[in-house]
Amino acid sequence: MNGKRYGQPSPSAREGRRAAAREAEKHGSKSTPAVALRPSVGYQHAEAFCLMWYACECGHRERIWNSRDGVTPLGFVCPSCKEPKLRHVNWALDQYAPDHVPAIGQRVWINLTRDRAMEIASRTVDQVAKGKVPVGTDLQRIADAVFNEGMAPDLVVYGYVEAS
């Protein structure tokens, strides 16, 4: 793990948001809520910079922040029961929060780093192919596929280092 805890919104994304806000002002739309829900313009992904609820049937529930304009999985492994049953729920409660500062211990979606992609590629080869890279490919190419040009999501606990 490096020192950077989560990705920063890119300047272009921020610009897009400001432009959208200016546009809304110009048209004098009084109905615009103070906290916008899932902005439809300026982003490639509907869940960009959203706070989202995730819940598991075991009772685990948490709110995770998407720190970037990138995809987030609908479901994954629950940290309480270890079953792959933690799901994005209550979509209507998704809150667009580009300036959100995570609480200590809150989990945050970030872009996967190339180093982490390599780690995952190695582990996958170990588990699936008993450590032998399949013929016709190499570890770098597998890592590239995992990395997906920096758009693959990763999940980190915010403030873990600072809190310890």
Ligand SMILES: [Zn+2]
């Ligand atoms: Zn669970």
